Amino acid sequence: MAASKLVEYANAMPEVRAVYxxxxxxxxxxxxxxxxxxxxxxxxxxxxxxxxIKQIMAPGALDPLTKEMIxxxxxxxxxxSYCIASHxxxxxxxxxxxxxxxxxxxxxxxxxxxNRLAASYQVEVDEQFK
Amino acid sequence: MAASKLVEYANAMPEVRAVYxxxxxxxxxxxxxxxxxxxxxxxxxxxxxxxxIKQIMAPGALDPLTKEMIxxxxxxxxxxSYCIASHxxxxxxxxxxxxxxxxxxxxxxxxxxxNRLAASYQVEVDEQFK
Amino acid sequence: MAASKLVEYANAMPEVRAVYxxxxxxxxxxxxxxxxxxxxxxxxxxxxxxxxIKQIMAPGALDPLTKEMIxxxxxxxxxxSYCIASHxxxxxxxxxxxxxxxxxxxxxxxxxxxNRLAASYQVEVDEQFK
Amino acid sequence: MAASKLVEYANAMPEVRAVYxxxxxxxxxxxxxxxxxxxxxxxxxxxxxxxxIKQIMAPGALDPLTKEMIxxxxxxxxxxSYCIASHxxxxxxxxxxxxxxxxxxxxxxxxxxxNRLAASYQVEVDEQFK
Amino acid sequence: MAASKLVEYANAMPEVRAVYxxxxxxxxxxxxxxxxxxxxxxxxxxxxxxxxIKQIMAPGALDPLTKEMIxxxxxxxxxxSYCIASHxxxxxxxxxxxxxxxxxxxxxxxxxxxNRLAASYQVEVDEQFK
Amino acid sequence: MAASKLVEYANAMPEVRAVYxxxxxxxxxxxxxxxxxxxxxxxxxxxxxxxxIKQIMAPGALDPLTKEMIxxxxxxxxxxSYCIASHxxxxxxxxxxxxxxxxxxxxxxxxxxxNRLAASYQVEVDEQFK
Numbered sequence: 001m002a003a004s005k006l007v008e009y010a011n012a013m014p015e016v017r018a019v020y021x022x023x024x025x026x027x028x029x030x031x032x033x034x035x036x037x038x039x040x041x042x043x044x045x046x047x048x049x050x051x052x053i054k055q056i057m058a059p060g061a062l063d064p065l066t067k068e069m070i071x072x073x074x075x076x077x078x079x080x081s082y083c084i085a086s087h088x089x090x091x092x093x094x095x096x097x098x099x100x101x102x103x104x105x106x107x108x109x110x111x112x113x114x115n116r117l118a119a120s121y122q123v124e125v126d127e128q129f130k
Numbered sequence: 131m132a133a134s135k136l137v138e139y140a141n142a143m144p145e146v147r148a149v150y151x152x153x154x155x156x157x158x159x160x161x162x163x164x165x166x167x168x169x170x171x172x173x174x175x176x177x178x179x180x181x182x183i184k185q186i187m188a189p190g191a192l193d194p195l196t197k198e199m200i201x202x203x204x205x206x207x208x209x210x211s212y213c214i215a216s217h218x219x220x221x222x223x224x225x226x227x228x229x230x231x232x233x234x235x236x237x238x239x240x241x242x243x244x245n246r247l248a249a250s251y252q253v254e255v256d257e258q259f260k
Numbered sequence: 261m262a263a264s265k266l267v268e269y270a271n272a273m274p275e276v277r278a279v280y281x282x283x284x285x286x287x288x289x290x291x292x293x294x295x296x297x298x299x300x301x302x303x304x305x306x307x308x309x310x311x312x313i314k315q316i317m318a319p320g321a322l323d324p325l326t327k328e329m330i331x332x333x334x335x336x337x338x339x340x341s342y343c344i345a346s347h348x349x350x351x352x353x354x355x356x357x358x359x360x361x362x363x364x365x366x367x368x369x370x371x372x373x374x375n376r377l378a379a380s381y382q383v384e385v386d387e388q389f390k
Numbered sequence: 391m392a393a394s395k396l397v398e399y400a401n402a403m404p405e406v407r408a409v410y411x412x413x414x415x416x417x418x419x420x421x422x423x424x425x426x427x428x429x430x431x432x433x434x435x436x437x438x439x440x441x442x443i444k445q446i447m448a449p450g451a452l453d454p455l456t457k458e459m460i461x462x463x464x465x466x467x468x469x470x471s472y473c474i475a476s477h478x479x480x481x482x483x484x485x486x487x488x489x490x491x492x493x494x495x496x497x498x499x500x501x502x503x504x505n506r507l508a509a510s511y512q513v514e515v516d517e518q519f520k
Numbered sequence: 521m522a523a524s525k526l527v528e529y530a531n532a533m534p535e536v537r538a539v540y541x542x543x544x545x546x547x548x549x550x551x552x553x554x555x556x557x558x559x560x561x562x563x564x565x566x567x568x569x570x571x572x573i574k575q576i577m578a579p580g581a582l583d584p585l586t587k588e589m590i591x592x593x594x595x596x597x598x599x600x601s602y603c604i605a606s607h608x609x610x611x612x613x614x615x616x617x618x619x620x621x622x623x624x625x626x627x628x629x630x631x632x633x634x635n636r637l638a639a640s641y642q643v644e645v646d647e648q649f650k
Numbered sequence: 651m652a653a654s655k656l657v658e659y660a661n662a663m664p665e666v667r668a669v670y671x672x673x674x675x676x677x678x679x680x681x682x683x684x685x686x687x688x689x690x691x692x693x694x695x696x697x698x699x700x701x702x703i704k705q706i707m708a709p710g711a712l713d714p715l716t717k718e719m720i721x722x723x724x725x726x727x728x729x730x731s732y733c734i735a736s737h738x739x740x741x742x743x744x745x746x747x748x749x750x751x752x753x754x755x756x757x758x759x760x761x762x763x764x765n766r767l768a769a770s771y772q773v774e775v776d777e778q779f780k
Contacts, residue, residue, distance in 0.1 A: 003252035003520075033258070035244070038251035042362030045369075048442055049244065055438065056236045061229035066196055067237050070203045074241035076640040077207045079730055080339055082248040083241070084640060085259040099191035102692035105640045106186045107197050109695075111204035111213070113633035114165070114179065118212040120596040120604060120625045121134040121168035128163070129215040130393075172622035175629075178702060185698065206380040209470055210599055214380060232432035235380045239435075243373035250336040250344060250365045260653075264511040293518070295504070298511035302752035305759075308575065309504065312568060316496045321489035326456055327497050330463045334501035337467045340729055342508040343501070345519040359451035366446045367457050371464035371473070374425070374439065378472040381428035382393035388423070389475040466770040469600055474770060492562035495770045499565075503763035510726040510734060510755045524771040553778070555764070558771035569764065576756045581749035586716055587757050593720045594761035597727045602768040603761070605779040619711035626706045627717050631724035631733070634685070634699065638732040641688035642653035648683070649735040 007040035016040045019050050026054060033086060065094040073108045137170035146170045149180050156184060163216060195224040203238045267300035276300045279310050286314060293346060325354040333368045397430035406430045409440050416444060423476060455484040463498045527560035536560045539570050546574060553606060585614040593628045657690035666690045669700050676704060683736060715744040723758045 009020055009032065019040075020032050039046040057067055068091035075083035088101070096104075139150055139162065149170075150162050169176040187197055198221035205213035218231070226234075269280055269292065279300075280292050299306040317327055328351035335343035348361070356364075399410055399422065409430075410422050429436040447457055458481035465473035478491070486494075529540055529552065539560075540552050559566040577587055588611035595603035608621070616624075659670055659682065669690075670682050689696040707717055718741035725733035738751070746754075 003254055031258070034253050034256045035248055035251075038253045039247065041251070041358065042366070044445070045247070045362060045366050048366075048445065049247065049369075052240060052438060052442065053244070055434070056233070056240050060233050061227060062199075062233045062237075066199070067233070069192075069196070070200060070234065070237045071241045072640075073200045073203045074207050074238055075245055076636050077204050078242070078245045078339060079635070079639045079728060080245040080248055081639070081642070082253045082255055083245050084642065085255045087241075089259045097191060098691070102695060103186075103190050103192045103197070104200065105637060106692070106695050106698075107192075107200045108204055108640065109633040109637045109699075110182060110186050111201045111217075112208070112636045113629040114183070115205055115208045115210040115213050115599070116596050116632045117169065117175070117179065117625060117629045118165055118210055119599045119601070120592075120628065121165075121171070122601070122604065123134065123164050123168045123212050124136075125212055125215045126163045128161070129219045171618070172626070174705070175622060175626050178626075178705065179629075182698060182702070185694070202380075206376050208599060209375070209379045209468060211379075211382070214382065228431070232435060235377060236432070236435050236438075238380060239373040239377045239439075242376045243369040245339070246336050246372045247365060247369045249339045249341075250332075250368060252341070252344065264513065291518070293516050294513045295508055295511075298513045299507065301511070301748065302756070304575070305507070305752060305756050308572060308756075309507065309759075312500060312572065313504070315564070315568065316493070316500050320493050321487060322459075322493045322497075326459070327493070329452075329456070330460060330494065330497050331501045333460045333463045334467050334498055335505055337464050338502070338505045338729060340505040340508055342513050342515055343505050345515045347501075349519045357451060363446070363450050363452045363457070364460065367452075367460045368464055370442060370446050371461045371477075372468070374443070375465055375468045375470040375473050377429065377435070377439065378425055378470055381425075381431070383424050383428045383472050384393055385472055385475045386423050388421070389479045462770075466766050469598060469765070469769045471769075471772070474772065488561070492565060495562070495767060496565050496568075498770060499569075499763040499767045502766045503759040505729070506726050506762045507755060507759045509729045509731075510722075510758060512731070512734065524773065551778070554773050554776050555768055555771075558773045559767065561771070565767070569767065572760060573764070576753070576760050580753050581747060582719075582753045582757075586719070587753070589712075589716070590720060590723045590754065590757045591761045593723045594727050594758055595765055597724050598762070598765045600765040600768055602773045602775055603765050605775045607761075609779045617711065623706070623710050623712045623717070624720065627712075627720045628724055630702060630706050631721045631737075632728070634703070635725055635728045635730040635733050637689065637695070637699065638685055638730055641685075641691070643684050643688045643732045644653055644656075645732055645735045646684050648681070649739050 004038040004041055006034055006037035008037065012040060013043065015043045016046060019043075019046050022054075023050060035082065035086065065091060065096060068094055069096060069100070069104050072104065073111075076105070076108050077112060134168040134171055136164055136167035138167065142170060143173065145173045146176060149173075149176050152184075153180060165212065165216065195221060195226060198224055199226060199230070199234050202234065203241075206235070206238050207242060264298040264301055266294055266297035268297065272300060273303065275303045276306060279303075279306050282314075283310060295342065295346065325351065325356060328354055329356060329360070329364050332364065333371075336365070336368050337372060394428040394431055396424055396427035398427065402430060403433065405433045406436060409433075409436050412444075413440060425472065425476065455481060455486060458484055459486060459490070459494050462494065463501075466495070466498050467502060524558040524561055526554055526557035528557065532560060533563065535563045536566060539563075539566050542574075543570060555602065555606065585611060585616060588614055589616060589620070589624050592624065593631075596625070596628050597632060654688040654691055656684055656687035658687065662690060663693065665693045666696060669693075669696050672704075673700060685732065685736065715741065715746060718744055719746060719750070719754050722754065723761075726755070726758050727762060 024030055071087040072091055075087055154160055201217040202221055205217055284290055331347040332351055335347055414420055461477040462481055465477055544550055588607055591607040592611055595607055674680055721737040722741055725737055
């Protein structure tokens with residue numbers, strides 16, 4: 001199957017348009033990125049995913065920039081290229097500098113290395129961590 | 131092969147002891163966790179890994195708590211149980227509250243979901259993200 | 261190294277041709293997709309892989325469409341783009357509708373999210389599940 | 391950090407109790423498994439996750455058993471032991487026989503093998519699949 | 521579902537016994553490890569998997585010890601604890617020393633780190649590698 | 651964010667040039683591949699990663715070809731396309747023949763399959779492997 005057809009606003013059903021409008025209002029932009037246009041092929045998944053993202057990425061105990069950097073960390077670990085590209089852009093918009101990006105990648109690379117060392121040496125969890 | 135034998139300070143070679151001492155001094159503790167005691171079976175990997183971690187986790191463009199939470203995010207994504215246990219403990223020590231942990235996990239779960247949705251819908255990277 | 265050279269029928273060794281013929285006969289098609297043409301660089305792996313797939317994907321306790329959708333679920337989780345493209349096409353040929361594809365992706369996305377929540381909350385397996 | 395404390399119904403806040411009651415009513419059971427009791431430490435994640443699962447796993451274009459088997463396929467691929475145990479149990483309850491489980495695992499194993507063969511041979515996606 | 525019931529030789533069907541006997545003859549041992557006893561619940565998967573392993577792990581262009589170490593590398597990357605334990609034991613039996621194990625783990629850890637760095641910096645493949 | 655800008659020798663800071671010179675001297679080549687040019691955006695990560703790779707890939711208990719093949723095995727398992735391309739090229743330069751590559755891929759594919767079978771059958775680790 002080809003890559004998903006992208007649903008443009010002009011051709012979208014009302015329920016899709018409503019989500020697009022909420023995305024644009026929440027993000028203060030007039031642009032919808034391809035991820036949402038692809039999900040719009042399934043309006044129920046589009047709505048559920050957007051509602052969850054909106055709730056999770058809203059201000060809370062963690063600041064929005066930290067959340068975006070965590071999103072990047074997961075996406076890099078999963079080697080998801082769309083996700084790396086889009087969330088790195090989002091993190092930059094929220095203030096991630098080059099220096100911060102570089103440190104982020106150093107931590108992510110290191111964590112992926114030590115995760116395997118812990119597995120291979122079959123390290124028992126310390127009592128203090130239980 | 132059984133889980134790795136743990137090298138205690140009392141039985142350690144001088145080069146291992148030197149690393150243990152640096153770990154304890156850097157972390158202001160008199161305790162060495164099992165990960166290092168397992169790596170000590172290979173003193174070169176022990177030293178290299180510790181030197182890298184010390185450099186990467188030191189204060190820089192990102193604060194130490196943010197770094198620990200990123201470490202947790204990667205470890206959860208890789209489902210490495212030792213790493214989840216030890217870095218969650220480290221993040222708590224640096225000030226991660228319950229509310230922060232819960233938000234962190236919500237972001238990590240969500241990122242793992244949308245990473246798969248992006249893959250399955252074979253979403254093209256937007257020009258704006260290139 | 262470049263991407264694998266593709267072995268066309270015209271230039272194939274007899275043992276490779278025999279597998280190609282079995283693929284075309286089994287699938288009632290006169291077309292061989294690139295995966296097999298790439299594996300044909302190693303005739304033993306070509307034969308073994310085809311024999312296993314033929315046995316596993318044949319009618320059995322699960323119907324062929326369910327099997328293809330499970331194949332897609334695994335390929336999406338592994339973010340293998342060739343595999344997503346080819347097995348989504350195969351599932352469609354066996355009757356997967358748009359609505360089924362969308363539900364499939366919703367389940368796969370959700371499973372990838374809750375897998376990480378289970379890991380991060382370090383949930384003990386219930387006695388009832390043991 | 392220790393594994394998450396489990397929140398029992400008796401000690402739960404009203405908003406957690408409301409979710410527990412919906413889980414028990416939907417599943418026609420008087421039992422809450424540990425996953426939900428662990429998530430209940432974060433009532434917002436508990437509610438959001440349960441609402442999503444309830445929507446996604448409800449009857450639709452795919453039957454509930456197929457959905458559970460897809461959940462198992464993803465969980466096995468991610469090597470998430472809690473998830474394998476709980477969703478295998480759920481699939482059995484919905485009618486998965488031993489023969490079906492065995493075929494499911496054969497497909498999952500095979501998909502994980504061919505995903506790596508496709509990656510390593512760097513196979514180009516066929517025009518027909520685009 | 522509980523962990524799989526293990527099928528002992530004494531209670532095994534003739535087709536399972538035949539595979540067990542071939543395993544013991546090929547490996548010159550009178551012992552069957554749990555992996556095969558679990559797979560024996562599905563005799564077709566038992567036979568297919570054993571036949572594939574026997575063919576792939578036999579002497580060829582790579583020596584048997586190298587093959588076992590590659591098996592360990594994959595198992596560590598996937599964090600599969602049974603597989604790490606059993607293939608590390610197999611590699612040791614074929615001559616892997618402590619020094620070799622330690623170097624193996626250093627390479628595996630490093631590869632997992634640089635894999636993420638390559639992903640995050642979105643490095644274009646050099647012309648020379650195509 | 652676009653793919654990383656590549657730092658060419660002519661425009662590089664002295665500390666980056668020093669690493670480039672060491673790479674070229676160690677590898678007896680006058681060519682720097684894109685991975686290093688991308689990492690050069692973060693000179694500290696460039697230096698640390700190169701120093702680690704140089705130490706780990708140097709002659710030791712394992713020969714350099716075996717190490718490169720293990721690197722390929724991990725990269726295929728992680729589906730990191732840059733890493734597969736570059737380390738397959740490196741392994742070929744060190745003497746990996748077509749036959750060796752094919753066997754390597756057969757082992758990697760098989761290991762990824764049996765890793766999932768071990769997970770799904772929830773196999774207990776044998777006493778002999780502990």
